[in-house]
Structures are given as C-alpha cells and as structure tokens.
Amino acid sequence: MSEKYKAGDTEGIYFVTISVIxxxxxxxxxxxxxxxxxxxxxxxxxxxLTLYAWCIMTNHLHLICSSPVLPNIMRDFKKYTSKELYKAIKQNPQESRKGWLLWLINAxxxxxxxxxxxxxxxxxYHPILLHDNQTMEQKLAYLHHNPVKAGFVEEPEQWYYSSARDxxxxxxxxxVVLLE
Known part of the structure; x- marks a missing residue:
C-alpha cells in the first residue's frame, strides 16, 4: 500500500472512505x-474514536475522524461490521437480493x-490527512453533499445517515465534534 494512504499522524484528522466490495x-x-x-x-x-463528520451512502461510507490508534479502529470496525452485515443479510427474510449479495460476498x-x-x-480505508482548513472544508462539503449529488435529497441535512443535520x-x- 502506498505511503500516501496511511494514517501515520496519530494526532491528525483524516478523511476516510470505506467501500463495499x-x-x-x-x-x-x-x-x-x-x-x-x-x-x-x-x-x-x-x-x-473522535467523529467530526460522517455519511453512509448506498455502497460506501465517509468519515472525518481522528484517533491515536486509527488503523486499529478501522481494522476492528471493518472486521466486526463485516460479520454483522453478513449475518444480517443472511437472516433477513425481506432481502430480495439475498442470493446475489451472499454470492458476491462469498466470491x-x-x-x-x-x-x-x-x-x-x-x-x-483510504485515509487522507486533513492538514489545513481549506482541505478540511472541501472534504466536509463533499461528504455532506454526496447524497444531494446522488439525487437522494435536495438538502444535505435531509439525509438521515449523515452528520449534515448536526x-x-x-x-x-x-x-459528532463540529469542525470550526
């Protein structure tokens, strides 16, 4: 993995993207x-984990976060949610895409x-260090406007699974801890 995408600054604030296979x-x-x-x-x-902003989209999630042990948290978070989501899909009688999703995840x-x-x-988890206010503001706007750009809502705060409401x-x- 490239040095560009490692969370090396234990005091830094990072923009993180986690994507579904x-x-x-x-x-x-x-x-x-x-x-x-x-x-x-x-x-x-x-x-x-300190969470400054977040947004769950249909196939990925974005976080603006920090922690002295961010790589460990992301590893544990992905491992745990992977198990729980797999189990939830498997046990959901209303999941019309169950066969396809399980096939995809198993493959x-x-x-x-x-x-x-x-x-x-x-x-x-593609961590990008937010080293200045301009980058932080750009990533915050990008994260919150993701559901608007996708056409799901007209205003960012209408998206329930996002910190835009905050x-x-x-x-x-x-x-969340609001970025100033």
Whole structure:
C-alpha cells in the first residue's frame, strides 16, 4: 500500500472512505445502516474514536475522524461490521437480493489472498490527512453533499445517515465534534 494512504499522524484528522466490495448497494436498508451507526458509536465510546463528520451512502461510507490508534479502529470496525452485515443479510427474510449479495460476498472472500469464507469491504480505508482548513472544508462539503449529488435529497441535512443535520443545528444520529 502506498505511503500516501496511511494514517501515520496519530494526532491528525483524516478523511476516510470505506467501500463495499464491487460497490454493491447494500446500505439501502435501515437495519444495515444501523449496524454501521451502532458500531461507530461503540468505537467512539470504547475505542477513542473522535467523529467530526460522517455519511453512509448506498455502497460506501465517509468519515472525518481522528484517533491515536486509527488503523486499529478501522481494522476492528471493518472486521466486526463485516460479520454483522453478513449475518444480517443472511437472516433477513425481506432481502430480495439475498442470493446475489451472499454470492458476491462469498466470491470476494474466496478470491481474497486469505481465502476467507466471505469478504464484505474492499481493502483499506483510504485515509487522507486533513492538514489545513481549506482541505478540511472541501472534504466536509463533499461528504455532506454526496447524497444531494446522488439525487437522494435536495438538502444535505435531509439525509438521515449523515452528520449534515448536526452542522445544520439539528440533532443527528451520532455524536459528532463540529469542525470550526
């Protein structure tokens, strides 16, 4: 992996992107999004993750976050959510795409270098150090406008699975530290 995409500054604030394998649109169901939110809340409470902004899209999520142990948190977060999402898809009687999603996740696991039973997330988490206010503002705007650009909502704060509500002065789904 390139040095460009490693979280080396333990005090830095990072823009992070985590993507579903094959960009599969998994997060179209509320219960799957809740698994992500609950896991992020756990990481905030128990693993020293500071969350400044976040947004769950249909096939990826963006975070602006910091932690002295960010690589470990991302590893654990991906491992845990992978198991929980796989189980949720498998056990969901309303999941019309169950066969296809399980096939995709299982095939990705078989093709991985570790030959796992399944693989939910693409490798890495693409951390970008936000080294100045301009970069921070640009990534924050990008993150919050993602659902608008995708045509899901007209205003960023209308997207429930995002911190845009917090930045609009409303109460959001997760606790965030607002960037000034």
């Amino acid at each position: 094959q960009w599969a649109d998994v997060f179209t169901r509320r219960d799957y999004c809740e698994i992500i939110c609950n896991s992020l809340a756990y990481c905030q409470k128990e693993k020293n 990705a696991g078989e093709q991985s270098s570790k030959h796992e039973e399944y693989k939910f997330w693409q490798p890495g 930045y609009a002065g409303e109460k959001g789904r997760l606790e």
